[in-house]
Amino acid sequence: MRRHRRRVTPARALLAALLPxxxxxxxxxxxxxxxxxxxxxxxxxxxxxxxxxxxxxxxxGGVPVAVAGALGFLVELAGVATGRPFGHYSYSEQLxxxxxxVPLLAAAxxxxxxxxxxxxxxxxxxxxxxxxxxxxxxxxxxxxxxxDPRMAREGYWSWPAGGRYEGIPAxxxxxxxxxxxxxxxxxxxxDADREPDAADDGAxxxxxxxxxxxxxxxxxLWKRPVTAAAGGVAMGAFAVPALLERxxxxxx
Numbered sequence: 001m002r003r004h005r006r007r008v009t010p011a012r013a014l015l016a017a018l019l020p021x022x023x024x025x026x027x028x029x030x031x032x033x034x035x036x037x038x039x040x041x042x043x044x045x046x047x048x049x050x051x052x053x054x055x056x057x058x059x060x061g062g063v064p065v066a067v068a069g070a071l072g073f074l075v076e077l078a079g080v081a082t083g084r085p086f087g088h089y090s091y092s093e094q095l096x097x098x099x100x101x102v103p104l105l106a107a108a109x110x111x112x113x114x115x116x117x118x119x120x121x122x123x124x125x126x127x128x129x130x131x132x133x134x135x136x137x138x139x140x141x142x143x144x145x146x147x148d149p150r151m152a153r154e155g156y157w158s159w160p161a162g163g164r165y166e167g168i169p170a171x172x173x174x175x176x177x178x179x180x181x182x183x184x185x186x187x188x189x190x191d192a193d194r195e196p197d198a199a200d201d202g203a204x205x206x207x208x209x210x211x212x213x214x215x216x217x218x219x220x221l222w223k224r225p226v227t228a229a230a231g232g233v234a235m236g237a238f239a240v241p242a243l244l245e246r247x248x249x250x251x252x
Contacts, residue, residue: 011050011202018047019209026217032154034094041105045112051202052115056194064118064190065111068183072110075179076102086175091157113143114183116207122196123204123242129195133188135238137180139207142234144176146214149227166227204242211235 025032025040052061079086080101095103121136149166152158163169196204211232218228 009050009054011047011054014043014047014050015202015206018043022213026213026221034096034156037094037154037156038096038105041108041112045108048112048115048203048206051206055199055202060191060194061115064187065115067186067190068114069107069111071183071186072114072179073102073104073107075175075182076106076110079175084175085171085178087159087163087169087171088161089157089159089172092155094156109147110179110183113140113207113210116203116210117143117180117238118184118187119196119200119203120207120238120242122200123245124238126195126245133181133184136184137177139235139238140180140183141173141176142231142238143210144173145234146210146218146227146231148172149224150218150222165230166224201246204246207235208239208243211239 021040021043025036028036049062049065052065055061075085077100078084080090083089091098091101091103091106095105097104117139118132118136121132121139124139125131125135145165148168152167159167159169159172161169163172214235215228215232218224218231
């Protein structure tokens with residue numbers, strides 16, 4: 001019997017490059033260099049954008065990702081200038097060129113995980129589709145439970161007043177929830193609300209891989225058990241039900 005080989009697409013090729021790159025990044029000694037961090041962010045964005053366009057086309061896939069980056073960047077500009085909605089914080093120069101005190105790379109951070117969170121939330125809330133926008137905003141915020149402690153610890157941005165969770169204030173996560181809700185409300189207006197199916201598996205894989213990889217790296221490599229536990233539970237609250245739902249749809 002002839003077996004059908006899966007076509008190697010740009011998204012799959014980039015994902016194949018991403019996995020060893022993240023493993024190597026996690027094992028770098030001490031502080032990872034800003035150049036390595038910037039390179040990994042661009043690679044993650046490339047994977048996410050390529051997957052979105054291949055799965056849903058430019059209008060329904062690529063445009064929403066760009067909108068997420070643009071809206072996230074605008075809110076960051078307000079956040080740095082006013083302290084709202086994230087609380088008072090500031091960026092260092094390590095992430096490259098800044099506009100209004102915000103690195104251009106910040107837009108990539110909002111864009112790269114927006115679709116994986118959207119697809120994952122779509123699976124997790126399939127029986128209650130009205131929950132998808134707030135669930136996606138929460139799934140995106142769950143990733144930040146991993147992101148902010150590490151990036152602040154390595155000097156990419158700072159919170160002068162600190163906070164109870166690994167030096168991060170609760171206002172930051174409230175700001176992520178609010179911004180995520182704004183992003184996904186815009187996605188509904190862009191007709192990006194189709195229920196996820198097999199075409200979106202790449203985005204689900206990216207979310208699940210991030211969950212597993214961040215949990216392992218924080219627990220075993222970086223010796224950050226609090227971050228590992230908090231982030232693992234936060235992202236797992238969406239990854240696990242999404243995986244179970246996806247597995248159920250594959251049954252005959």
